[in-house]
Amino acid sequence: MCGIVGYVGRQSALDVALDGLHRLEYRGYDSAGVAILDTAGALVIERRAGKLVNLDRALAELGPIPGTTGMGHTRWATHGGPTDQNAHPHTDCLGMIAVVHNGIIENFTALRDELERQGHMFRSDTDTEVAAHLLEQMLRGRLAENGADLAAAFTEAFRRTCRCLDGSFTLLAVHRDLPDLMLGARRNSPLVVGLGEGENFLASDVAAFIAHTRDAVEIGQDEVVELRADRVTVTDLDGSVTAPRHYHVDWDAAAAQKGGHPYFMLKEILEQPLAVADTLRGRLTADGAISLDEERLSPQDFRYVDKVFIVACGTAYHAGLIAKYAIEHWTRMPCEVDIASEFRYRDPVLDRATLVVAISQSGETLDTLMAVKHAQEQKARVLAICNTNGSTIPRESDAVLYTRAGPEVGVAATKTFLTQCVATYLVALHLARVRGTLFGDEIGRVVEDLGGMPAQIEKVLDTVEPVRALARELADSKSVLFLGRHVGYPTALEGALKLKELAYMHAEGFPAGELKHGPIALVEDGTPVVVCVPSPLGRNTLHGKVISNIQEVRARGARTIVIAEEGDDAVLPFAEHVIRVPRVPSLLFPLVATVPLQVFACELALARGLDVDQPRNLAKSVTVE
Ligand code: F6R
Numbered sequence: 001m002c003g004i005v006g007y008v009g010r011q012s013a014l015d016v017a018l019d020g021l022h023r024l025e026y027r028g029y030d031s032a033g034v035a036i037l038d039t040a041g042a043l044v045i046e047r048r049a050g051k052l053v054n055l056d057r058a059l060a061e062l063g064p065i066p067g068t069t070g071m072g073h074t075r076w077a078t079h080g081g082p083t084d085q086n087a088h089p090h091t092d093c094l095g096m097i098a099v100v101h102n103g104i105i106e107n108f109t110a111l112r113d114e115l116e117r118q119g120h121m122f123r124s125d126t127d128t129e130v131a132a133h134l135l136e137q138m139l140r141g142r143l144a145e146n147g148a149d150l151a152a153a154f155t156e157a158f159r160r161t162c163r164c165l166d167g168s169f170t171l172l173a174v175h176r177d178l179p180d181l182m183l184g185a186r187r188n189s190p191l192v193v194g195l196g197e198g199e200n201f202l203a204s205d206v207a208a209f210i211a212h213t214r215d216a217v218e219i220g221q222d223e224v225v226e227l228r229a230d231r232v233t234v235t236d237l238d239g240s241v242t243a244p245r246h247y248h249v250d251w252d253a254a255a256a257q258k259g260g261h262p263y264f265m266l267k268e269i270l271e272q273p274l275a276v277a278d279t280l281r282g283r284l285t286a287d288g289a290i291s292l293d294e295e296r297l298s299p300q301d302f303r304y305v306d307k308v309f310i311v312a313c314g315t316a317y318h319a320g321l322i323a324k325y326a327i328e329h330w331t332r333m334p335c336e337v338d339i340a341s342e343f344r345y346r347d348p349v350l351d352r353a354t355l356v357v358a359i360s361q362s363g364e365t366l367d368t369l370m371a372v373k374h375a376q377e378q379k380a381r382v383l384a385i386c387n388t389n390g391s392t393i394p395r396e397s398d399a400v401l402y403t404r405a406g407p408e409v410g411v412a413a414t415k416t417f418l419t420q421c422v423a424t425y426l427v428a429l430h431l432a433r434v435r436g437t438l439f440g441d442e443i444g445r446v447v448e449d450l451g452g453m454p455a456q457i458e459k460v461l462d463t464v465e466p467v468r469a470l471a472r473e474l475a476d477s478k479s480v481l482f483l484g485r486h487v488g489y490p491t492a493l494e495g496a497l498k499l500k501e502l503a504y505m506h507a508e509g510f511p512a513g514e515l516k517h518g519p520i521a522l523v524e525d526g527t528p529v530v531v532c533v534p535s536p537l538g539r540n541t542l543h544g545k546v547i548s549n550i551q552e553v554r555a556r557g558a559r560t561i562v563i564a565e566e567g568d569d570a571v572l573p574f575a576e577h578v579i580r581v582p583r584v585p586s587l588l589f590p591l592v593a594t595v596p597l598q599v600f601a602c603e604l605a606l607a608r609g610l611d612v613d614q615p616r617n618l619a620k621s622v623t624v625e
């Protein structure tokens with residue numbers, strides 16, 4: 001989830017681009033760069049790995065770059081590590097064209113092979129660079145066909161380039177000899193236009209130009225923008241002019257970094273459908289295999305795995321608990337889940353046939369890293385599930401699957417949890433395929449179910465308002481209990497963790513069947529008890545058992561809050577509040593049931609006047625043991 005800003009106007013393009021990048025840095029901070037068309041006719045590019053401050057320093061040393069057309073990029077790395085070389089903007093062979101990109105070009109390998117065959121020289125590991133070379137190639141062809149109108153040829157070449165790209169992109173491009181023109185396009189990735197007086201802006205988020213204008217234009221799917229200081233033209237990929245929607249932004253620059261949301265956590269909760277869709281994108285290859293991002297293990301290595309351990313901390317550990325159900329069900333292999341900080345001290349039995357799956361959003365959690373190292377010392381294979389490209393845990397592992405949730409600024413994990421669950425389902429399917437415990441068509445069906453999940457999560461988000469009201473009503477509670485069975489149990493644990501860390505409130509998650517063995521003593525008159533109810537259509541008798549558990553706590557005075565799927569009326573007589581979630585396959589239940597729990601914790605914390613983005617005593621990345 002990179003940040004992009006473009007400017008054509010009358011001010012210093014460098015100043016506008018840098019200011020915009022600072023407002024967009026929440027989107028990614030692996031590297032940053034700018035391209036400016038300077039007044040001497042040069043295309044000046046400066047880029048640096050690491051946070052924006054590194055680019056600021058480099059530009060300060062370089063001195064002013066006069067020019068009124070330019071673009072900037074702040075990167076959240078997907079393809080290629082976070083290095084200077086992989087930082088955007090990227091250029092064509094001759095350094096005449098510069099592009100910046102957000103998204104994933106799924107067919108970049110095939111495009112790159114073809115372009116290399118045609119003699120193009122690549123200088124980075126990114127998917128983005130193919131767009132620069134493809135544009136160069138298309139422009140050459142267009143000029144050969146139609147002669148000398150460079151602006152028209154460049155624009156048409158840009159449309160043709162976009163038509164060749166699969167996947168998602170926001171793409172901006174400039175040409176050295178067209179100092180008054182910038183082109184932009186989008187597919188499944190954001191791009192907005194800001195309209196000024198004698199100046200216009202392009203950005204992935206209005207935050208980038210909100211200090212200059214609040215008049216914006218929404219760019220549709222597969223539309224191309226020609227941006228000049230005095231006009232903006234929007235066409236489709238065939239060149240027909242379209243009529244995009246204009247709108248006025250009704251929030252101010254201060255809120256901008258949060259993309260218009262009052263706090264990051266809410267923004268990140270709302271991003272979950274997209275984060276899940278991105279994590280799934282392009283994972284299933286034509287022959288039914290699941291594609292990992294980095295695989296230093298052979299299919300043979302996977303085939304000989306006879307046991308899986310999952311190591312992780314906090315929320316990632318809960319994703320691991322959910323994964324256990326999928327792995328054991330689909331692969332018929334035993335799977336143990338360990339809190340990473342405990343793993344190496346209990347002397348687990350590991351060998352070459354053990355696969356250790358390390359789950360970590362940051363990729364830097366020291367407890368998890370030490371568990372990985374211990375596993376490797378014992379000759380086990382390690383597969384990392386991680387959200388941060390270039391971080392330590394994936395680097396140390398034998399295989400990696402990246403969750404593509406984008407940067408998560410709120411300290412409490414939300415969208416990364418859902419994407420971790422999705423990634424573990426993919427790993428389970430991968431293992432099932434190489435071990436032959438599921439056939440290709442069965443895997444295809446699960447992948448199809450997973451593909452429908454972004455829409456289901458969207459549905460939950462659309463109907464979550466009553467959960468907010470309920471959270472406000474319960475803000476003064478002393479303690480909240482969470483119950484579940486099967487995958488509903490780790491879902492309950494995650495609901496309790498969110499409430500603890502955000503609302504500083506006593507909250508506990510239990511397996512619903514365990515309650516009667518002790519924890520039921522905690523229930524007193526008015527204690528809110530949240531129960532995750534499995535589908536009545538499940539293969540076993542779990543549903544009926546959980547209904548009995550609800551009755552047990554209700555008989556002792558609990559206020560029962562029930563998360564149940566649409567159409568499950570059996571819960572109605574025993575539930576004080578029912579939160580509905582869509583019907584989904586049992587193993588995928590946490591993907592819909594966790595969302596109201598996140599909203600509940602967030603709203604309850606806000607009602608208690610707390611900072612939900614930076615809860616006390618916590619840090620986003622925990623690099624001490
Ligand atoms: C809770 C939370 C933490 C992290 C844990 C692991 O909301 O964010 O519990 O899940 O610290 O962090 P990563 O996933 O970066 O290893």
